[in-house]
Amino acid sequence: MAAEQPIELTVIRRDGSSTPFDATKISVAVTKAFLAVEGADAGATHRVRDLVTDLTGRVVGALTSRGRHHTARRSVQVEDIQDQVELALMRAGEHQVARAYVLYREERTKARTPANAAGVTEKPALTVRAADGTASPLDVDRLRVIVAEAAAGLDAVDPELILNETLGACYDGIAQHEVELALVMAARGFVETEPQYSFAASRLLLDQIRREALGRVHGEPRQASQAEMAEAYTTYFPQYIRTGIEAGQLDPELGTFDLERLAAAIRPEADLDFTFLSLQTLYDRYLLHLDKVRYELPQAFFLRVAMGMALREDDREARAIQFYELLSSFRFMSSTPTLFNSGTTRPQLSSCFLTTVGDDLAGIFSGIRNNALLAKYSGGLGNDWTPVRGIGAKIRGTNGESQGVVPFLKIANDTAVAVNQGGRRKGAVCAYLETWHIDVEEFLDLRKNTGDERRRTHDMNTANWVPDLFLQRVEAGGEWTLFSPNEVTDLHDLYGVAFAEAYVAYEAAADRGEIRVFKRVKAVDLWRRMLTVLFETGHPWITFKDACNLRSPQQHDGVVHSSNLCTEITLNTTVEETAVCNLGSVNLVAHLTADGLDAELLRDTVKTAVRMLDNVIDVNFYTTPESERANQRHRPVGLGLMGFADALFALRIPYSSDAAVEFADSSMEQISYHAIEASSDLAAERGRYSTYDGSLWSRGILPIDSLELLTSARNGDVIVDESSRLDWDALRAKVLRDGMRNSNVMAIAPTATISNICGVSQSIEPAYSNLFVKSNMSGEFTVANPYLVAELKARGLWDQVMVSDLKYHDGVLAGIERIPADVRELYATAFEIDPQWLVKAASRRQKWIDQAQSLNLYMAKPSGRALDELYRSAWRYGLKTTYYLRSQSATHVEKSTLKGTDGRLNAVPVAVPVAVPVAVPAMPEPTGAVCSIEDPDCEACQ
Structure with missing residues (x-):
């Protein structure tokens, strides 16, 4: 094998002339930086000499390796070399020296650009x-x-x-x-x-x-x-x-x-x-x-x-x-499927589809086929797999034994990969299973990287559908019995007190030998395993069956058997009906004044938005008869919000505060009030949805009132705030008089993409970082918190050294001492916030919402006890669902310049030959979450 030809570097000076590359100039510059920090004698120490040699070698290696596969000759610009020097210092942990080097670069730049210089330097005759x-x-x-x-x-x-x-x-x-x-x-x-x-x-x-x-x-x-x-x-x-x-x-x-x-x-x-x-x-x-x-x-x-x-x-x-x-x-933005397809020849505008899979081969493969049809036009899927019999259950047709639900989940997983929503984003599906299912232990392992690959689903999201009785058994230290659904057929459709009574009766029947397939475990052991696997793989998520059903406006017409891909939709499903939801989100920041939310502007936005969402139902292209039937009968929509963190920044309210919890409460109350009012107005104009009679709406029970149903079923074991500010009596009277156009009107989705379009923070998420590179299917984009930058500018603290400090500390302010404490508190990032604040704020929102919310939970230092406390707290605070658990990685972002990393610029196919410093990877993926902060897999809802 011939030896690789050495790379010959030429340096392009700032005036356009060229000169041979000289590595000694790098050594001199780095040595000067060390001298500026450690004193005049530092250059004589072996440590500094060795470091300078090593760092120079790293820079030269980076510059030459970048051209190795192209040509033996390569030109680099001065700025490119300096960026590599800064990167090498940062990677070596020499932060103070890197700061000195940054200041040196700034001084040299100023020296080259006199204060009275003006005009543009033009190249001749190009x-x-x-x-x-x-x-x-x-x-x-x-x-x-x-x-x-x-x-x-x-x-x-x-x-x-x-x-x-x-x-x-x-x-x-x-x-x-x-x-x-x-x-x-x-x-x-x-x-x-x-x-x-x-x-x-x-x-x-x-x-x-x-x-x-x-x-x-x-x-x-x-x-x-x-x-x-x-x-x-x-x-x-x-x-x-x-x-x-x-x-x-x-x-x-x-x-x-x-x-x-x-x-x-x-x-x-x-x-x-x-x-x-x-x-x-x-x-x-x-x-x-x-x-x-x-x-x-x-x-x-x-x-x-x-x-x-x-x-x-x-x-x-x-x-x-x-x-x-x-x-x-940008006051309101429709969900991604609506933006993709509205006005086209295939107007599939709905965001979420929820299905129940039947317990026979025809039902199972019909469900998988429907997944493919629904995903083709950008729908996100939630599948209720609980009815499918478990391992060891008898198959009457063949007199054999079932292999359980997992092999079919594998097929559903591969279908989602194959049908990738028209090539614009990956197919996405979440499988739900109730905690009493005999296959639940195997279900917990689906996302593991070890074990039999035929029983793994690496591309499918999973979620536990947890009844209250299970958590009550956990807290009581009791046992828990797993069943195959074909022997306990009514458990799937029961919740609350009725579920508990039937479940206890089935346990007694198992003890009498009347049930063939069952298994006893300690409830707390299963709970610990659920939390352990959640931390290790990010799945299955924890969602609460009883809270979803006890507060459902449609409990007279069926049962909520699962949520959707992003855990914010809670609609009834059957084998004959596929639940459909049409989503969009209000941008809170676009409705802010110096005194808070502009109530009249918000009312106007919500009224128009609900009309838009209701229109979707009538113009929608339905790919399955089950989805059309359900959507036309019940007409559910899901109005959510985004820009919550930005609103807190603008109002100068720290996320970790009672004031933030109150703002979550008051803002959602206004959205809820106006959304219900708008749907009732539409009912007066266009007619009520067909299954209105018998619903909670028809009985004068609004979402805030349904809290009492949950409290009663749990014998008061719920921590909920029932305070209100608006005239809800008048709205109750209006709903009773005019009815509702939509069975459900609110749900807070992740807004992963539409918040990018509007240029605001995602959904109800806290800020992930104040300076980072966001990665999505469009490339990588530098994101700097504009509110923080404006604040630091006003205080005379924004300079190149501050940028360097933010990079070094991964966009977290806690370690930057020259930033005042009140600023560090206001701009605290997700992993600095006690996750209990997220739960409390979500609880205040949930009381106003007839569906649910996509709630990510962040934990900087997870432990078994902390996870247990967090998720039991979410249950006790009345939440219906939770979404990803995000825990912090031990690795950090590379400490290089972010310059030049923004986006792949797919608008033009050929790269221009300019000097671009080495790119910084996106903010590190949280371990245990297996989902980056901007994951295209999680965008199927919005």
Whole structure:
């Protein structure tokens, strides 16, 4: 084998000239940094000499290895080398020296840029290659216009800095799309030090999206600045609709709208509100395309979604405009399936589907087939597998014995992988099993990485469906009996006191030898194993059967047998009915004033949002008759919220505080009140849902009132707050008079993707970090907490050293002593917060919600006792479900620059040859959670 040819490095200086690479200059710079920290004599010590040698070697190795598979000659820029030096110091744990080096770089930068310097350094006579191969001079004047527009209204963004960075990356003969990419990369590189650059990068990306979409729709190359878009939309939008219809993607009915009226309602200025992550996510996954060429602009996208939901309205244009304004202002956002498919020829707009699997081969494979059909168009699935008989149960048809539920779960798992929601995101399903099922112990092991692979489901989420009696036995130190459902057929449909009575009777029957398949275990041992496996694999989640059923408005018409993929939907299912829920979320931050929530604006948003969600039911494309039957009969919707953590930052309320718990209570009360009122208004206008009679609604029992049903069933063993602020008596009277249009109206989903689109914090989540790289299917994006940055700027604490400190401490403020204590408390991150605060806030929300909420729990230092206390607390505080348990990894983010790591920029296929420092990986995945903070697998709900 021939020896590898050594890499020859050339350094590109800042003035564009080149010089041979000299490693001794790195040694000198690193030594100076050590001297600045440890004193003049440090350079003479063996420790420092050895460290300098080692660090220099690491830098040289990193620079040469990056080119090894391409060429024996490679050029690097000075900034690239300096980034590698900083990375090496951080990785070596020499944080103080790295800080000194950062300061050295800042001083050198200032020295090169005199205070009175102005203007842009332009490269002479550069040419640009168009897509057809023709060459033309680089249009610096247009670049200056585009950059100026990108910086408009952003006081912290320097357009000349972006332009200089861009021109420094250009070369003679550069392709047009590479120039556009260079603009975006130049802006995004400053996000870690100034979050406003995220908006600038977004606007620069928008310029290339405009070129792509306008060119595709009009059939000829076109460009338009932001200022020109108000006029451009008038001709673009009607042609865009025609293009989509001709391509077979848009519903021909959209062509019958008054397109000129709709085009006139488009607000081009709304494009300025996107962050870079927002717009890149839209581009990669939502905007319509033909052969990967986008022809849908962001505002056309929102209007298309609005038109799809207004198809059955009397004044379709007026309602479409109303819906569009809600979406484009980010006050409310529909769920991902609605955004994907509204207005298309296959408008599958629903988010969640819940099924019950029958106990025979026909029922089992019918359930798996339905999973595939429902997942194809972006639905997230929750399967109730409890009816399927367990291991050892008799099969009458063959006189053999069942192999249990696990082999069929394996098939369901592989089906979810195979049907990946049209290629836009992975298929996602969660299997639920009641705690008394004979196969529950095997069920707990499904996500383990050891054991028989034929009995493992690495891609399927799992959840325990836990009855109250089990936890009561745990607390009493009692025994627990496992049964096969074919011998205790009614347990599946019982809950509360009725379940407890039947369960005890079956235990007695087993003792008398009347039941063939059963097993006795200590309840506390099974509980410990459930918590241990949850910590080790992240599954199965813990959800509470009785709380879901005792407070269900629809308990007169069936039983809640499971939740959904993300544990926020609690609807009845049978073999004949697949529960369906249509989701969307209110953006709390968009309704904030200096004094708190704007009640009137929130009421207006909720009223319109509930109408939009109700419309989904009628225009929806149903892939199975079971789902259509259930949705038309009960008409459930799930209105949730997002931006909760951002709202706390804006109101200056620490998450770990009674004030945060009160805000959770009051904000959800307002949403609940207005959502119920809106559904009742729709009932007066359009009629009640068909199974209204006999429901809790029809008996004047609202969600806040159903707390008493849970308290009574548990003999008072519930910790719930029943206080209220609004006039609920008046609302009860209205519901009794006018009825309800929807059997259920509220559910808080994870909002993993739609919160990215709106540029706010996810759902009810606490902040994960104050500076990190978020990874999702669109790439990696630097995320800096803008509220923290503004705070530190106001206090004179925001500088490059603070950025370095935040990187070193993984975006956590606790270890940065120069940050005041009140700031550290306000911006405490998820793992700094006692998870009991999360439970308390969730309990206050749950009292107002007729369904549930996706509640992640964070634990920095898990232990068996801590987990036991946390989950029993969740049960006792009246929660219906919990979601992921996230525990902290022992590893940390690499301490390098974050510059240049934002996104893959999939909008353009070819990378521009600029110096990009080594990328930082995303924030470490929490061990035990097996789910990163931004996991595409968990986005099926939103």
